Amino acid sequence: MSEIPVSPILERLRAETREAHEAIERDLAWETRVTTRGGYRALLVRFWGLHVVLEPALADAVRDPAFFDPRRRLGHLAADLRVLGLDEAAIDALPRAVSMPLPSDRHQAFGVLYVLEGSTLGGQVIAKRIGRQLGLSPEDGCRYYAAHGRETGPMWKAFRQRLAEEALAGDSDTIVAAATRTFDAMRHWLCAAPETSLGGEGRGRIAKVSDRG
Numbered sequence: 001m002s003e004i005p006v007s008p009i010l011e012r013l014r015a016e017t018r019e020a021h022e023a024i025e026r027d028l029a030w031e032t033r034v035t036t037r038g039g040y041r042a043l044l045v046r047f048w049g050l051h052v053v054l055e056p057a058l059a060d061a062v063r064d065p066a067f068f069d070p071r072r073r074l075g076h077l078a079a080d081l082r083v084l085g086l087d088e089a090a091i092d093a094l095p096r097a098v099s100m101p102l103p104s105d106r107h108q109a110f111g112v113l114y115v116l117e118g119s120t121l122g123g124q125v126i127a128k129r130i131g132r133q134l135g136l137s138p139e140d141g142c143r144y145y146a147a148h149g150r151e152t153g154p155m156w157k158a159f160r161q162r163l164a165e166e167a168l169a170g171d172s173d174t175i176v177a178a179a180t181r182t183f184d185a186m187r188h189w190l191c192a193a194p195e196t197s198l199g200g201e202g203r204g205r206i207a208k209v210s211d212r213g
Contacts, residue, residue, distance in 0.1 A: 009167035009175060010160060013114055016176050020183035027191045034130050041084040044144060046190045048077040049096045054112065057102040061109035067162065071117065071155070076143035083141035097189045101181050107171045110163055111178025115186065117159045120147035 033039040051074040062068045081091050103109040127145040130136050138146030148155045167175055 007160065007164035007167070009164055009172050012172060012176055013111075013179055017114075017180050017183055020180050020187070024183055024187040024190070027187055029191075030126055031129070034126070034133055037084060037134055040130065040134060041081065041086075043190075044077055044080055044084070045094055046192075047144060048074070048081065048091065048094055050100065050186060050189055051077060052094075053097050053100050053102065054116070058109050058112060061103040061106055062113075063106075070148070071113070071159075073116075073144055073147065076147075079143050080141050083136070097185075100185050100189065101178075103178060105174075106166065107174040108178040110166045111175040111180075112182045113159065114163065114175070114179045115182045117156060120152050121156060123147045124152060 030043065033043045051072075055072055055074050059065070059068055078091055082088075086094075103112050123145040124147070127138060127142050127147075130142050130145060134141070136142040138149060163175075
């Protein structure tokens with residue numbers, strides 16, 4: 001199968017979000033966090049707080065359930081957290097990223113989705129590490145990072161195509177600005193978990209795992 005040509009909007013996103021993207025990869029320290037079940041659970045708690053506010057806003061802005069609903073991952077996070085010992089009441093009471101900038105239109109939504117959908121690529125690497133480190137599988141405690149499973153590549157290609165179409169029909173500047181803003185806000189939220197909640201394992205060297213090709 002031939003490779004999809006890189007669209008102008010994808011080139012812009014790669015170039016103009018590079019600094020913000022590298023900052024979150026530097027600070028998130030996923031390698032250190034997933035060495036223990038407690039650290040891994042604390043990381044998923046932060047992701048839950050992010051997705052619980054972003055996904056409804058994205059659905060409202062995109063207004064295309066056939067496209068967006070298969071990309072939801074909040075349910076995956078809840079399933080993982082249940083495996084890791086949280087019940088429904090505890091999950092519902094988790095902190096939420098209420099300060100996250102939310103998309104108010106389709107162009108902003110596609111900027112946010114560039115960040116979230118791109119993370120599914122690196123998530124495949126992280127899922128394998130979690131499997132080796134903690135003995136968890138995509139069916140039992142690692143659904144979030146496994147993301148779309150074997151469909152991750154095809155879904156990323158489909159997203160790239162849709163992103164290019166949206167950019168041609170709309171405002172590329174808004175897409176890029178929303179992506180940069182999302183990287184920055186995610187970094188502040190995900191890296192704000194207190195050290196005590198991470199079992200003292202919340203910081204460390206970060207391996208670069210994403211490849212938004």
